[in-house]
Amino acid sequence: MKFARWILCALLILILAASLSLQFAPTLGDWPRAAKQPPPEPGQVSLTFLGTSTVLISDGTTHLLTDGYFSRVSIPELFTRIAPNRERIQQALDQAGIDTLDAIAVLHSHFDHVMDSGIVAEMTGAQMLGSSSSAMVGRGSGLAEERITTVQTHHPYRFGDFTLYFVPAGHVPLPDIIENWTGKGEITEPVTPPAPLGAWEEGQSYGLVITHPAGNLLIQGSAGMQPGELDRYQADYALLASASLGKQSEAYQQGFMEETAGAVGAHTVIPVHWDNFFVELTAEVPPLPWVLDNLDASFHAMADRHDGDFLVLPPFQRFTLEPPTAATDTAP
Numbered sequence: 239m240k241f242a243r244w245i246l247c248a249l250l251i252l253i254l255a256a257s258l259s260l261q262f263a264p265t266l267g268d269w270p271r272a273a274k275q276p277p278p279e280p281g282q283v284s285l286t287f288l289g290t291s292t293v294l295i296s297d298g299t300t301h302l303l304t305d306g307y308f309s310r311v312s313i314p315e316l317f318t319r320i321a322p323n324r325e326r327i328q329q330a331l332d333q334a335g336i337d338t339l340d341a342i343a344v345l346h347s348h349f350d351h352v353m354d355s356g357i358v359a360e361m362t363g364a365q366m367l368g369s370s371s372s373a374m375v376g377r378g379s380g381l382a383e384e385r386i387t388t389v390q391t392h393h394p395y396r397f398g399d400f401t402l403y404f405v406p407a408g409h410v411p412l413p414d415i416i417e418n419w420t421g422k423g424e425i426t427e428p429v430t431p432p433a434p435l436g437a438w439e440e441g442q443s444y445g446l447v448i449t450h451p452a453g454n455l456l457i458q459g460s461a462g463m464q465p466g467e468l469d470r471y472q473a474d475y476a477l478l479a480s481a482s483l484g485k486q487s488e489a490y491q492q493g494f495m496e497e498t499a500g501a502v503g504a505h506t507v508i509p510v511h512w513d514n515f516f517v518e519l520t521a522e523v524p525p526l527p528w529v530l531d532n533l534d535a536s537f538h539a540m541a542d543r544h545d546g547d548f549l550v551l552p553p554f555q556r557f558t559l560e561p562p563t564a565a566t567d568t569a570p
């Protein structure tokens with residue numbers, strides 16, 4: 239009993255120290271932010287960053303979303319069984335002006351990407367596309383089978399004037415303890431929340447190339463890569479996951495930038511997944527706490543290796559793409 243008390247005491251101190259260290263976060267500082275723009279003209283492609291690697295992409299007629307994670311479970315809750323928060327989901331959708339969506343493209347099946355996807359698909363009428371693991375999450379959310387697409391890599395999926403290509407990618411390396419906790423395998427059974435965080439295993443990670451006559455882009459939901467996979471595509475905008483990139487070696491950072499923004503020839507790099515996704519999404523959402531990521535190191539890893547613009551999109555603020563520089567479609 240005495241031993242159990244000591245363990246409990248040590249655990250409480252650990253939790254206290256951890257929660258204290260989570261109070262300190264860097265700021266966006268002087269990193270260039272996208273200026274407010276007039277509303278896009280019909281047919282122009284606009285992006286709205288909605289935290290983590292959740293991005294709304296619209297041409298005014300067709301509306302796409304990546305991931306759609308809005309529950310943003312707090313850190314203490316991560317140690318319990320977690321579940322989507324419908325109130326938060328609805329609030330974020332309202333604030334972003336989303337009522338219908340054509341497709342939700344899931345970039346991998348960790349909780350901070352896929353947990354809400356099936357529910358958002360249900361609420362907005364969207365088709366949910368992703369790996370076989372993500373499909374299991376959709377099923378667990380009660381989404382009808384015909385609304386779930388298990389994707390093939392490099393295959394064109396068309397929605398209105400948009401074409402989506404899912405490209406094999408890796409996940410940013412995490413410390414072993416975190417990797418074991420969050421799950422690196424495949425999901426083989428429907429996930430029925432509430433469930434422990436590890437139920438949402440990574441599955442296949444993708445980079446997503448989206449082409450449209452009014453603008454092409456790449457979204458890399460984690461700072462990982464698979465060499466050569468993006469070489470056949472062109473995209474002017476590369477939206478790259480920032481979290482944990484600053485903790486990787488110089489060689490890794492160089493490889494990541496060459497295999498993503500470099501491979502598609504992007505003129506503009508936009509970081510995503512830099513926000514503290516353990517708190518509610520607001521227009522002024524803070525970056526991840528220091529103990530989890532060093533924003534400056536992660537942003538420098540991208541900006542210093544990119545010969546072009548580097549731009550931060552504040553959440554909920556629409557950003558209109560310039561038309562493509564290369565006139566040809568990038569279909570492989």
Ligand SMILES: [Zn+2]
Binds near residue numbers: 346348409440460
């Ligand atoms: Zn992940």
